[in-house]
Amino acid sequence: MSVLSAPYMHDEAAAFAHVEAMLWADGPVCPHCGVVDRAYRLEGVRTKPSKKNPEGKERHGLWKCRECRKQFTVRKGTIFEESHLPLHLWLQAIHLMVSSKKGISSNQLHRVLGVTLKTAWFLSHRIREAMRSGDLSPMV
Ligand SMILES: [Zn+2]
Structure with missing residues (x-):
């Protein structure tokens, strides 16, 4: 192949999983407070509706930190x-x-x-x- x-x-979902696996070998790293493997996945979050996407678009790879309560994706800081x-x-x-x-x-x-x-x-x-x-x- x-x-x-x-x-x-x-x-897009597979792309996020791929980059997460490469950059976060020990679990998700919060870019806000630096804590490792203390975040959980936010599923089913969508962007605001627009003309092009009346139901919004799915937001891939979104995580929320248990320590600082902030959201992030693996794109942050890269x-x-x-x-x-x-x-x-x-x-x-x-x-x-x-x-x-x-x-x-x-x-x-x-x-x-x-x-x-x-x-x-x-x-x-x-x-x-x-x-x-x-x-x-x-x-x-
Ligand atoms: Zn944090």
């Missing part, structure tokens, strides 16, 4: 925090960038992922930076 057909490359792009598209972009020897241009990302050129530029910039600083090491 190709890595590109893995569920976490296409399914490069994934800085955009609203679905996590599974981030994972596709990272895969494309780390698996191609010569690197991949923003233009290629734009075409392959079907995101805007601006988003593609942002992604490649952030991923390249994270690769350089080693922040992506748990992912690759």
